[in-house]
Amino acid sequence: MKILITGGAGFIGSAVVRHIIQNTNNEVLNVDKLTYAGNLESLKEVDQNERYQFSQTDICDRIALDELFKDFQPDAVMHLAAESHVDRSISGPADFIETNIIGTYQLLEASRYYWNTLAGEKKSAFRFHHISTDEVYGDLEGTEDLFLETTPYAPSSPYSASKASSDHLVCAWHRTYGLPIVLTNCSNNYGPYHFPEKLIPLVILNALAGKSLPVYGNGAQIRDWLYVEDHARALYKVMTEAKVGETYNIGGHNEQKNIDVVKSICELLEELAPNKPEGIAQYQDLITYVTDRPGHDLRYAIDATKIKQDLNWVPEETFKTGLRKTVQWYLDHQDWVRNVQSGEYQNWVIQQYANA
Ligand code: NAD
Ligand code: TYD
Numbered sequence: 001m002k003i004l005i006t007g008g009a010g011f012i013g014s015a016v017v018r019h020i021i022q023n024t025n026n027e028v029l030n031v032d033k034l035t036y037a038g039n040l041e042s043l044k045e046v047d048q049n050e051r052y053q054f055s056q057t058d059i060c061d062r063i064a065l066d067e068l069f070k071d072f073q074p075d076a077v078m079h080l081a082a083e084s085h086v087d088r089s090i091s092g093p094a095d096f097i098e099t100n101i102i103g104t105y106q107l108l109e110a111s112r113y114y115w116n117t118l119a120g121e122k123k124s125a126f127r128f129h130h131i132s133t134d135e136v137y138g139d140l141e142g143t144e145d146l147f148l149e150t151t152p153y154a155p156s157s158p159y160s161a162s163k164a165s166s167d168h169l170v171c172a173w174h175r176t177y178g179l180p181i182v183l184t185n186c187s188n189n190y191g192p193y194h195f196p197e198k199l200i201p202l203v204i205l206n207a208l209a210g211k212s213l214p215v216y217g218n219g220a221q222i223r224d225w226l227y228v229e230d231h232a233r234a235l236y237k238v239m240t241e242a243k244v245g246e247t248y249n250i251g252g253h254n255e256q257k258n259i260d261v262v263k264s265i266c267e268l269l270e271e272l273a274p275n276k277p278e279g280i281a282q283y284q285d286l287i288t289y290v291t292d293r294p295g296h297d298l299r300y301a302i303d304a305t306k307i308k309q310d311l312n313w314v315p316e317e318t319f320k321t322g323l324r325k326t327v328q329w330y331l332d333h334q335d336w337v338r339n340v341q342s343g344e345y346q347n348w349v350i351q352q353y354a355n356a
Contacts, residue, residue: 001026003239004074006059006107007081009038011194012131012228016078019232021046029072031065032081033058033099036344041336042193059103065110076127076239077111079104082163085197086135087352089159090294100162101169104130108173115179128181129239130170134224134249135160136185139297143222146303147185149247156295180244184235187251187302191228191322192329195340197348199258200323203265204330205337207286210277213266214353217292219259222299226252227322230315237311248311251302254319262287264319268327290353 003020007013008030020026022045032038034056046052053072057064059081081103083089083096111128118126137147138154153168155161167183174181194201203213234250242248256264266283276283307313317325330337 001075001240002029002072003027003076003078004029004031004068004072005078005080006031007038007079008032008054009034009040009042010080010084011037011042012189012231013080014039014042014193015191015228015232016080016235017043017052018046019229019236021049021052024236025051027051028053029068029074030054031057031059031068035083036342036348037084037195039193039195039336039340041339059107060098062106062110065106066113069110069114074114075122075125076129077107078129078131078235078239079107080131082166084159086157086159087197087293088348089157089162091351093158093162096158096162100159101165104166104169108169108179112173112177112179124180126180127239127244128170128173128179129235130167130181130183131235132167132183132185133160133163134185134187134251134300134302135297136164136167137300140299140301143299146301147249147251148303149185149249149306156297174245182238182242182244183247184238185247185249186231186234187224187226187300189228189231190225191326192333193336194228194326196337196345197352199261200265200326201330203262204269204327205341207266207269207283208273208277208330210280211286212288213262213283213286214288214290215259215262216290216296219257219262219289220298221258221296222255222301223258223261224251224301225254225256225261225319225322226250226315227317227325230317233316234307234313237313238307241311246310248307249302249304250307250313251304252315252317252319253302253304255299255301256319259287264323265327268324272327273331
């Protein structure tokens with residue numbers, strides 16, 4: 001297969017590209033604008049492979065997309081390119097509207113135009129796989145309910161509202177134009193190559209630097225964490241095995257309170273990085289409760305029964321094994337960390353945590 005992957009230089013996209021190049025014989029064209037979140041360094045393991053190509057392209061650029069489709073002639077599109085950080089969507093929603101909604105629209109139109117030029121088996125086998133988030137469902141109250149594929153959409157943040165919009169466009173392009181789509185909604189990912197604006201890498205790197213570990217509000221919010229390589233495997237399965245028009249929730253069955261995640265990282269660091277920065281007795285002493293995120297979702301939790309039953313997918317990592325691997329990866333990849341903590345990253349940290 002020839003697979004056009006958008007956002008392949010990001011956290012999850014790069015895991016998907018690595019998974020496909022290393023475990024299948026498929027070809028990949030990685031289409032990525034390389035925003036602050038895109039790092040070609042995350043693809044070093046595969047970028048010399050002859051089945052891998054890269055194009056620095058904005059998905060909002062329809063003319064460029066048409067050229068890429070014409071030249072590459074993909075059998076499938078996996079659409080991961082997005083603005084993905086909730087806090088950034090609160091301080092500046094415009095890029096989220098542009099990339100997540102307009103960009104998805106342009107990609108859908110380029111795909112539809114290309115798909116209409118196909119015939120026979122190449123046309124019927126074509127897939128447009130839209131990668132989305134469980135945040136489109138809003139949040140859950142209490143500790144019992146789970147998100148199902150049928151849960152009504154109720155997004156809270158500009159990020160989740162823009163992803164919900166893109167999901168609706170994708171479903172409409174299927175129903176109205178017959179574009180053969182599949183759609184997945186996943187819980188919070190963690191693992192190697194995660195940009196350090198997100199909770200888990202931020203806490204690991206701040207702790208190692210002896211900086212405060214900012215916990216929003218009381219830290220009692222719950223997320224359902226999935227190791228990124230488990231997600232990449234699930235996405236490939238859905239793209240290659242799911243029936244057209246199907247939607248799957250993907251989750252790790254690993255619900256954790258934010259404060260417990262932060263404490264678990266501190267405990268792992270005590271063991272794996274015992275030489276602490278000067279003046280720090282225990283990593284946990286760095287925990288600092290800061291002003292809560294506006295509109296903060298309380299709890300996300302996925303019911304992943306459908307993907308287990310239909311496609312026989314279950315996560316391989318528990319939170320315990322995955323978090324240990326993740327902390328060790330950051331300890332072993334200080335070069336990658338230094339490269340992504342560029343000027344732009346420093347500006348974000350100053351703006352976001354000014355009063356922490
Ligand atoms: P990320 O922010 O790490 O990477 C996004 C990538 O998209 C970057 O490489 C960036 O350069 C690229 N990009 C952004 N705007 C672009 C544009 N206009 N044109 C082309 N490329 C552009 O994101 P991620 O965490 O890897 O998430 C990937 C996808 O998975 C997103 O669609 C996100 O909504 C979804 N998702 C993420 C999570 C999570 O926990 N991170 C969970 C569920 C779903
Ligand atoms: P994040 O990694 O931004 O993912 P999302 O908002 O998409 O779930 O945040 C995970 C949780 O951690 C979320 O409840 C917000 C919280 N959080 C903090 O408490 N402190 C921080 O500095 C960050 C970045 C997040």
